[in-house]
Amino acid sequence: DYVCLCSSNLSDITIGPGQDSQADDFFNTVLYTGTGSSLGVTGVGFSPGWIWIKKRSASENHALYDVVRGTPKRLQSNVGNKEDTGGLTSFDSDGFTVNGSYGTDGENSATYVAWNWLAGGTPSGDNSAANNAEPTAGSAKVDGSNQSGAFSGSPSIAIKRLSANTTSGFSIVRWTGTSSAGTIPHGLGVAPDFYVVKNLDDDSTSWQAYHRAIASDAETDYIYLDSTAGANDSDDFNDTAPTANVFSVKSHNQVNESGDDYIAYLFAPIEGYSKFGSYMGNFNADGPFIYTGFRPAWLMLKRTDSADSWLMRDSKRDPFNVTAQMINANASSAEYTDSTLIDFVSNGFKLRHQNSLMNASGGNFIYLAFAEAPFKFSNAR
Numbered sequence: 001d002y003v004c005l006c007s008s009n010l011s012d013i014t015i016g017p018g019q020d021s022q023a024d025d026f027f028n029t030v031l032y033t034g035t036g037s038s039l040g041v042t043g044v045g046f047s048p049g050w051i052w053i054k055k056r057s058a059s060e061n062h063a064l065y066d067v068v069r070g071t072p073k074r075l076q077s078n079v080g081n082k083e084d085t086g087g088l089t090s091f092d093s094d095g096f097t098v099n100g101s102y103g104t105d106g107e108n109s110a111t112y113v114a115w116n117w118l119a120g121g122t123p124s125g126d127n128s129a130a131n132n133a134e135p136t137a138g139s140a141k142v143d144g145s146n147q148s149g150a151f152s153g154s155p156s157i158a159i160k161r162l163s164a165n166t167t168s169g170f171s172i173v174r175w176t177g178t179s180s181a182g183t184i185p186h187g188l189g190v191a192p193d194f195y196v197v198k199n200l201d202d203d204s205t206s207w208q209a210y211h212r213a214i215a216s217d218a219e220t221d222y223i224y225l226d227s228t229a230g231a232n233d234s235d236d237f238n239d240t241a242p243t244a245n246v247f248s249v250k251s252h253n254q255v256n257e258s259g260d261d262y263i264a265y266l267f268a269p270i271e272g273y274s275k276f277g278s279y280m281g282n283f284n285a286d287g288p289f290i291y292t293g294f295r296p297a298w299l300m301l302k303r304t305d306s307a308d309s310w311l312m313r314d315s316k317r318d319p320f321n322v323t324a325q326m327i328n329a330n331a332s333s334a335e336y337t338d339s340t341l342i343d344f345v346s347n348g349f350k351l352r353h354q355n356s357l358m359n360a361s362g363g364n365f366i367y368l369a370f371a372e373a374p375f376k377f378s379n380a381r
Contacts, residue, residue: 013272015168015371023273023371026118026168029298029316031056036100036108044095049119049163049172050265051088051096052077053104054327056317056335057111063104067091067122068161068172069263074104075198077207077329078226083200091122113317113327113335115298119163119172120144120187142166142187153245156182160261164188169268179258181238183246188268191242193276194368195266196225197255205254210237210247211366213278214304219248223304223366226330231304242266273371278304283361287351294371296344300329305364308357315344315372322352344372 015021024045032041053063061076065088074086087105090097096114100106123139123146140150140162150162157178164171164187171187177199186192193212199205207225214221214231219241223231236255240248247266249255255262269275275292282288298314310329317325317335326338340359341352349369351359358365 015270015273021167023294023297026165026170026273027297027370028116029314030095030114030116031316032112032114034098034100034106034108034110034112036106038089038097038099039106040092040095040097041114042092042095044114044116046116046118047091047093048096048116049091049121049165050117050170051091052115053088053098054113054335055104055107055110056113056327057109058103058334059332060103060110060334061332062329063087063102065091065096066163066172066263066265067119068163068174069200075200075263076104078331080203080206080226082203082205113314115314117170118165118168119170120165121163123161123163140164140185140187147187150187151185153183153185153243155185155246157184157249157256159184162187167270169270169274171266173264173266175262177256177258177260177262179251179256181248181250182256183248184264185246186242186264186266188244188266190244190268192247192266192268195242195247195264197249197262197264199254199257200261200263202253202257202260208234208236208254210242211276211304211368213276213366223302224330225310228307228309228330230306230308267368275369276367278364278366281351281356281359281361281363281365283354283356283359285352285354287353287359289345289350290348290367292348292369292371294348294369295346296349296369297372298370299342299344299349300368301358301365302367303358303360303363303365306356306360311340311358313342313344318344321345 050066064075087098087102098106121141121144142164159175161174196209222234236252238248238250301311312327313323321343322341343350
């Protein structure tokens with residue numbers, strides 16, 4: 001029953017060459033320069049459901065937008081601020097448009113990076129008569145079609161909107177808190193490996209995140225996206241692991257305060273396209289190699305057993321090895337060239353520097369990675 005060791009005998013994948021969809025049909029990075037006026041940013045390849053923008057050339061807060069909340073509603077990953085107004089004016093068929101009045105999105109001559117994910121489409125009732133119009137309660141769109149099946153698993157907390165893409169393992173969910181422990185549908189059909197929740201109405205709340213690789217019982221822990229702090233114990237996710245249908249929250253202002261609105265972004269792993277795992281550092285220039293099963297297009301790392309920043313790299317800002325252009329998800333600082341070097345290779349990434357930020361001896365690190373090309377079809381850079 002043995003076969004030859006060759007790429008053609010590797011497992012088939014659902015996203016990549018030889019299939020109807022490619023990795024950049026679901027995730028893509030674009031670089032652009034602001035004009036100070038209305039600017040249509042193209043080259044994404046699809047109409048994004050979630051857009052994460054960061055000014056590269058100077059210090060500025062991150063700007064996050066999604067089709068569930070609609071334009072111009074903005075969140076900022078590096079601060080606990082409630083939802084406010086930003087410069088995004090539309091989600092377009094091949095990208096998006098910014099008005100240039102905000103430094104986070106389109107300041108004249110400033111350079112930007114935008115990371116874009118495809119969701120399941122705009123939920124019913126959203127962006128109807130006005131950009132700020134509230135949707136029909138309970139509306140859901142999964143893979144572009146309205147589906148009542150998104151509410152399977154008998155969730156106990158009603159949601160306002162849900163947009164899920166089961167092919168790429170990504171969903172966006174909005175709900176109003178109840179102050180009672182309960183479950184919320186996510187529409188993915190498989191258990192997510194990573195999700196992050198933000199209170200839209202409260203300036204005092206952090207971005208509360210779950211990552212399956214934080215610990216053997218990850219549901220008892222959390223980590224903040226807007227902080228350098230390591231992982232901590234908490235029952236905010238009700239000490240309950242997510243299932244194929246729902247995730248759990250308890251009564252807390254960061255995830256489920258009565259009357260406050262919340263948004264969650266959830267990801268499930270797709271072989272050859274996305275992976276959410278962990279590794280241990282060795283404090284050596286010949287650092288660990290982490291197998292993902294694809295050549296990465298985007299990577300975010302975070303140490304969990306000590307305080308350090310969230311580190312973001314991508315293949316558009318660094319098209320050749322080694323990668324060195326750094327952005328911190330938890331900070332407003334401009335992009336900088338860092339000495340903590342990483343190679344993006346055909347089947348994962350390789351740490352190339354002796355440092356504590358991403359390679360501390362015995363340090364525990366989590367990562368999120370999305371593909372440029374699956375291993376079966378990828379070459380080294």
